[in-house]
Amino acid sequence: MALLLTPALVRLNAGPADKKAAIADVAALLAEAGFIDPAYGDSMLAREDQANTYLSHGVAIPHGIPKDRHLVKKTGIAVLQVPAGVTWLGEEKARFIVGIAAQNDEHIAVLRRLTRLLGDEARLERLFVTGDVNEIVAALADEAPAAAAPAGGGVDFSVKAEIVLDYPSGLHARPASGWVGTAKRFNAQLRIRHGNEIANAKSMVSLLQLGAEYGARLTVSAEGDDASDAIAALCATIAELSHAEKANAPAGFRPAAGAPPVAALPANRRTGPGPDDPVAAGRALELALRRVERHLARDAASPLTDAVTREVFARRQVYLGHLPLLQRASARLLSGQHVVDAWRDAVGETVQDVAANARSDLQALGEQVLLALKQKPVVTVTCNPAIDLTVTLPALRTGEVNLAADAGRNAGGKGINVAACLADYGLAVTVTGLLGRDNAAVFERFFDDRGLDNRMVGVDGETRINIKLVDEQRRQTTDLNLPSFTVDADAQQALERELDTLAGNAAWVVLSGSLPIGVPAGFYRFITALMHAQGVKVALDTSGEALRASLSGTASAALPDLVKPNRRELEQWAGRALPTLADVVAAAQELQQRGIAQVVVSLGEEGALLVEADLARLALAPALATGSTVGAGDALVAGLIAAQLEGRCGDDALRRAVACASAKLAVVGPALPAQADIDAMAARVEIRRIDLPSSHVAPVHATEE
Ligand SMILES: Nc1ncnc2c1ncn2[C@@H]1O[C@H](COP(=O)(O)OP(=O)(O)O)[C@@H](O)[C@H]1O
Numbered sequence: 001m002a003l004l005l006t007p008a009l010v011r012l013n014a015g016p017a018d019k020k021a022a023i024a025d026v027a028a029l030l031a032e033a034g035f036i037d038p039a040y041g042d043s044m045l046a047r048e049d050q051a052n053t054y055l056s057h058g059v060a061i062p063h064g065i066p067k068d069r070h071l072v073k074k075t076g077i078a079v080l081q082v083p084a085g086v087t088w089l090g091e092e093k094a095r096f097i098v099g100i101a102a103q104n105d106e107h108i109a110v111l112r113r114l115t116r117l118l119g120d121e122a123r124l125e126r127l128f129v130t131g132d133v134n135e136i137v138a139a140l141a142d143e144a145p146a147a148a149a150p151a152g153g154g155v156d157f158s159v160k161a162e163i164v165l166d167y168p169s170g171l172h173a174r175p176a177s178g179w180v181g182t183a184k185r186f187n188a189q190l191r192i193r194h195g196n197e198i199a200n201a202k203s204m205v206s207l208l209q210l211g212a213e214y215g216a217r218l219t220v221s222a223e224g225d226d227a228s229d230a231i232a233a234l235c236a237t238i239a240e241l242s243h244a245e246k247a248n249a250p251a252g253f254r255p256a257a258g259a260p261p262v263a264a265l266p267a268n269r270r271t272g273p274g275p276d277d278p279v280a281a282g283r284a285l286e287l288a289l290r291r292v293e294r295h296l297a298r299d300a301a302s303p304l305t306d307a308v309t310r311e312v313f314a315r316r317q318v319y320l321g322h323l324p325l326l327q328r329a330s331a332r333l334l335s336g337q338h339v340v341d342a343w344r345d346a347v348g349e350t351v352q353d354v355a356a357n358a359r360s361d362l363q364a365l366g367e368q369v370l371l372a373l374k375q376k377p378v379v380t381v382t383c384n385p386a387i388d389l390t391v392t393l394p395a396l397r398t399g400e401v402n403l404a405a406d407a408g409r410n411a412g413g414k415g416i417n418v419a420a421c422l423a424d425y426g427l428a429v430t431v432t433g434l435l436g437r438d439n440a441a442v443f444e445r446f447f448d449d450r451g452l453d454n455r456m457v458g459v460d461g462e463t464r465i466n467i468k469l470v471d472e473q474r475r476q477t478t479d480l481n482l483p484s485f486t487v488d489a490d491a492q493q494a495l496e497r498e499l500d501t502l503a504g505n506a507a508w509v510v511l512s513g514s515l516p517i518g519v520p521a522g523f524y525r526f527i528t529a530l531m532h533a534q535g536v537k538v539a540l541d542t543s544g545e546a547l548r549a550s551l552s553g554t555a556s557a558a559l560p561d562l563v564k565p566n567r568r569e570l571e572q573w574a575g576r577a578l579p580t581l582a583d584v585v586a587a588a589q590e591l592q593q594r595g596i597a598q599v600v601v602s603l604g605e606e607g608a609l610l611v612e613a614d615l616a617r618l619a620l621a622p623a624l625a626t627g628s629t630v631g632a633g634d635a636l637v638a639g640l641i642a643a644q645l646e647g648r649c650g651d652d653a654l655r656r657a658v659a660c661a662s663a664k665l666a667v668v669g670p671a672l673p674a675q676a677d678i679d680a681m682a683a684r685v686e687i688r689r690i691d692l693p694s695s696h697v698a699p700v701h702a703t704e705e
């Protein structure tokens with residue numbers, strides 16, 4: 001990468017009258033050097049009005065709004081050194097103002113450098129007053145970027161077979177549904193690759209997206225315990241269906257002599273990223289269908305859902321596999337139509353074909369999928385995922401042989417649990433973070449099943465296994481969390497780039513869990529600043545050193561908007577025991593006053609505390625006898641984000657979040673129960689208000705606002 005900062009872009013000893021003048025000065029430096037159109041200066045001012053760009057320790061990073069990136073002519077930064085400081089936010093003064101003009105993701109390196117400098121106060125202090133421009137240039141000189149690591153895994157799985165498609169009409173809905181039927185009988189993940197395009201063999205939409213015509217060369221590959229059987233069965237189905245396809249071929253069809261023709265893409269088919277990239281659009285549709293399918297199935301299965309509603313849900317579900325509908329949607333995607341329009345039009349056309357009394361079901365389903373397609377996703381970040389191995393014991397006895405009553409494993413890790421709960425709640429979710437390549441299949445299958453958009457970055461080695469020992473007698477869970485994989489700088493930087501891209505269209509970013517070996521404790525702090533630079537809100541749920549490093553400083557763009565420690569984590573942060581509720585409130589208030597809008601402390605069976613600027617609220621959940629509470633904290637975080645996105649606030653938001661966490665205890669693994677169960681739990685959650693700073697507790701009504 002070319003050096004972003006040159007001596008000409010540094011102005012020493014500046015004394016702007018106020019923050020606006022400082023931003024104008026730094027924008028002028030960038031404009032004079034030909035990095036930006038002067039209009040980008042207005043964008044920088046507008047950005048500052050939306051959210052402050054003060055990082056901490058006297059450093060601010062004004063930059064423009066992403067939609068104005070076209071006003072950036074080339075990437076660069078400029079520095080205004082203001083030894084006396086200029087008031088930036090409340091009492092905070094900025095002494096080192098770094099204006100950023102970035103066309104792509106080059107600003108990440110600058111931000112990384114800056115967040116490191118923030119940990120080196122002595123050096124920063126020198127930069128605030130130095131008379132040597134080169135000292136500043138050297139301090140911000142960027143590191144060489146790493147080559148982009150591919151997200152997810154490789155292209156084909158290890159067990160594979162090659163086929164040439166000999167269906168006269170290509171891979172259309174009828175045979176594709178046969179392929180899906182066979183593929184779904186196996187646990188293994190099955191991929192079909194056509195050139196550079198990859199389809200999930202268990203998904204009809206995905207298969208139709210391949211646009212595989214007569215003569216297409218396809219690679220079928222599988223991964224999992226039954227991979228070889230799955231490949232054999234799928235190839236047999238493909239061959240069997242060939243007879244029927246040939247028998248039904250249009251009159252006059254004659255396969256070309258010699259090599260069969262290779263499938264051609266429709267002329268208007270584009271393959272770059274963007275909403276009308278048909279492959280990405282097909283994937284988005286498939287994920288939306290998955291989430292709606294699971295949502296309807298869970299709601300239909302809940303004993304709390306009344307019989308009439310259950311019947312309605314069952315009728316709607318039928319249309320999720322309605323071939324003409326899926327075929328129409330796929331054809332429209334292949335012709336380059338935007339996914340939302342393609343789905344809406346496909347539903348509109350299909351409605352004409354179905355019986356009059358079934359139309360409202362199809363339309364309602366169509367609307368539900370449309371809503372799922374239009375949502376901005378919540379992005380969850382799991383740097384240290386885990387396969388949770390839950391072992392249930394009648395009573396745990398250390399130093400003795402214990403016979404397990406039951407055992408089960410599932411894809412886990414804090415952010416992944418949050419993602420699964422959010423998807424169950426009906427929200428669009430993208431999962432990112434780091435995943436060991438050697439045992440990624442269990443996670444990839446899980447993401448597919450739950451309709452989660454998988455943008456995990458692969459790292460060498462295996463994702464850890466965490467053992468959860470559930471003692472039935474004491475109703476206690478003992479966690480044995482194993483060491484993580486080791487992360488190198490390339491993987492970390494690939495994740496940073498992935499997040500920077502995802503931030504452009506994220507509803508919230510949720511940073512969850514511990515950090516693996518190799519990732520520095522300040523990583524979340526850096527990512528938070530990176531997300532805030534794009535105006536996205538950040539929730540944080542971590543522990544120990546990562547929590548401490550994330551919460552240092554005050555009124556900073558590097559502080560999260562919401563933080564969710566449990567009592568033990570809050571004690572670690574505060575450096576003291578917090579035995580009483582008043583102690584917990586005081587520590588949470590300290591955090592809130594640093595500039596975190598919402599501090600939520602989870603208190604296990606005692607419920608949860610929410611501290612905001614003027615008020616604290618305590619939610620008391622009904623005490624529930626439960627074996628394992630693994631994932632309850634993650635369900636609480638999911639509930640907090642879901643409540644925000646539904647526009648709930650105050651008592652109502654906290655009640656909803658705690659209802660999600662408590663209702664979660666009834667289901668095993670990363671999942672939420674049906675809406676009806678969460679609603680029923682919400683009605684049982686009691687909220688008490690606690691005036692701040694004194695601790696006056698006043699009960700309020702227990703129904704939803
Ligand atoms: N035994 C329980 N009964 C009812 N609700 C519970 C119980 N345990 C946990 N919860 C709910 O789950 C939330 C998170 O649980 P907690 O154990 O505090 O989080 P973490 O898993 O992060 O340690 C609590 O705030 C509470 O709402």
Ligand SMILES: O=P(O)(O)OC[C@H]1O[C@](O)(COP(=O)(O)O)[C@@H](O)[C@@H]1O
Nearest residue numbers: 412413414466513514631632633634
């Ligand atoms: O990221 P950490 O702190 O190492 O914890 C990982 C563990 O936390 C869990 O996400 C459960 O978290 P909670 O019980 O706090 O909700 C497990 O799935 C996982 O094994």
